[in-house]
Amino acid sequence: MSRNGLLIDYEYCTGCHSCEVACRNERKIPRGKWGIKLTEVGPWQVSSDKWEWNYIPIPTELCDLCSERVAKGEKPSCVHHCLGQAMDYGPVEELAEKMATKGKKVAMFIP
């Protein structure tokens, strides 16, 4: 059976923290711990007309891909609330195809 994963399109992750808080609400995670945590790379100037500045949220041990929600036909809470609609959930093969189509600045996590 296929595994499920979490796709992050970090071209469009705006660093809004909604995934962190939505996850904490859903999984009732205490302060100081996170089910998914935003990381930041940059900002720095790559060349005269290019900048690097990426946010990438990383799911942790506490992430169960919202199994209860998903069983009810809902999206994982982070995917549901992501302001940039930069997250996706599904079987890893499907997500891999989406990654290949997107072609850049995209990552997948299998927590």
Add this chain to the structure above:
Amino acid sequence: MTGIHIALMIAERIGEIMKKEWMEQKDGCYTVRTCGWSPPGDHPVGCGMKLFIKDGKLVKVEGDPEHPISQGRLCVRCLSLPEYVHHPQRITYPMKRVGARGEDKWQRISWDEAWDIIVEKTNEIKKNYGAESIIVFGGTGREACLYYYPLGFASLGTPNVCYPLSGWSCYGPRCAITDYILGAGYPEIDFAGHYPDRYDNPQYKVPKYIVLWGKMPLMSNPDGFYGHSLIDLMKRGAKIISIDPRINWLGTRAEHRLQLRPGTDTALALGLLHVIINEDLYDHEFVEKWCYGFDELKVRVQEYPPEKVEEITWVKKEKIVEVARVIATSKPTAIQWGLAVDENPNGVQLGHSILAIIAITGNLDVPGGITLGPPAALLGKWRVETRSELSEELWAKRIGAEAWPALSTALATTHPDETLDTLETGKPYPLKMGWFNSSNFITPTNSAQPDRWYRALKTLEFNVVQDCFMTPTAMAFADIFLPLPTFAEHDGVVITHFGRNAIFVGAMNKALEVGECKSDIEVCIELGKRLNPEAWPWDNVEDFFSDQLKPDLGIDFNELREIGVYQPGYTYHKHEKGLLRADGEPGFNTVTGKVELCSTLFELWGEDPLPYYKEPHYSPMSTPELAREYPLILTTGARTFTSFHSEHRQIPTLREITPDPIMEIHPDTAASLGIKEGDWVCMENMFGKAKEKAHLTPTIHPKVVHASHGWWYPEKPAAEPSLYGVWESNINTLIPHKHIGKLGFGAPFKSIICKVYKVD
């Protein structure tokens, strides 16, 4: 036809995007669908969400996927709403002060007692000093923006409603400029918000370019524009041009970045016009048919060749030429003008120039360009129009109205700077009573030199404050504190853009009750019934809203609840169809009936009719002597995801993400000053000083620093002199009073000078 039939027809027209049931029972709890508007959260963005209530408590908030604009997405401010609603420090009962002002001594009272005290004091002050001695202060962007006008005009009966921000530097200037130049409601980029089927609507076109001019909507959701619509549009191929002194995150995704010197935007706009006009890249047909004063503008822009503009703005002349060509030749292009237009004494000329660029490149009122609201605000009747409750004689006493006609013609308020002068001098008459409606403006939010306002406001004899929490402003001045409910706790409506280009009207539904809070409209009605009952015939808010909604939308309040969101739809090219003018003739609702590239009214009011550049009052160029002491340019006010101005400082989840006020400084500048990442530093100039934590970043120019606003510390002592540490990081103390443009608009919140040094 009954109201419900009309609602059903509308539902059919919009494809029943949201289901009829707005309240649902589920596993021992219930959910209520609603649209949000501060307090707490944001401008009238009206994000759709479901509130989960269990045992009388708000336990969870979920984004509503049926909402056509927010589509299930939700920001951290609403995701942490339960912490705000049930916060132990919230004030949920009326209180009266039992100590001296500034002492933290209060007593809980009943609403009846509160009304008795307020009515007696109001009548006494009116009798002794006249109704004009009462002043209502309103804050930025909160729901109260709909209600502080009727509170002042129809309930209290004063002509003085004040938005205290120096130069009215938020939204008002852009609305006024649009009134005078285009004769229309607010110009917003076309993000397909008017259509239930959004970007798929056959009428719609995705903009080729979106110019973000002094604006970062991802955090600010300005005026009701849903910020992350920009991401939707980028995914659909729109490219970004970022004009900003900081390279913000969107700037790193932009096709072009124009990192200009703060406060020099108008020179840049005139430089762009120079290229567009001289290279003959403008839309001849639109200019000939619909513009007035093109020849005069053409002469004026000759003074701004790209070489000269580069010297002023630091933007390379080649970039100016390239971007001007892109804007003029890529259709449609949408320019989104930001708060930087308002927070600039030269901002009227900037706004005028930006509207000129939009117009002469043929991007006005076209799909994917700039949408225009109608001249009259949607549902405006119960707001500014309630001034008809006042006699002409009383209305003429409005502070600053006569001296500042460009402001008082477009806006129904006092002149903010003139109001501070009146408080300080007692001229033309003394002010005696203040009503602070959702405004915490001694915190660095909507006032310049809040320390000066603080001293001046002490002269008021009697004050009422409405808010959710005890704030520095309430602690300093309230005699009576009236508790406000959050949007989860009352019925209401959300109107994006305050009705001046309404994308939609959303239903705000009461989901629970906390303590004895009363909403702005409940306060207006209950106070109005006691002081001016003829103006307030309604017995409950549902009837009030139904009476307001029916004439404009054809539905009552319950029908609005059932459709959830009402999108009025949109018609392009209104000027061709006679839809902008009261006489039904084609053209624009201006003096000449055209887009006024040369303004008839500016000239009438003693201002140059054409846009021009003026150097900031204080800058390394205009005040080189002072700049030796204060060598850095200070710009302020960029938003974060975790607060709406001074809101949310006491919310644990949000404070964990943003614990401290952050100032941004270039690593080279920081190194030369011995400042390291995370050091506390002081920014100081000839007017004031503020302490923030340094963040070193290459996204800011080495000669510029940026400071955050809205900071106070709910965890610090409440009583004077601390007032929750309000003077520690008060960046607005560095912004001078009454350094405004000739027409009364714009203050230098985004371009002042300062020095920076490390502190403990």
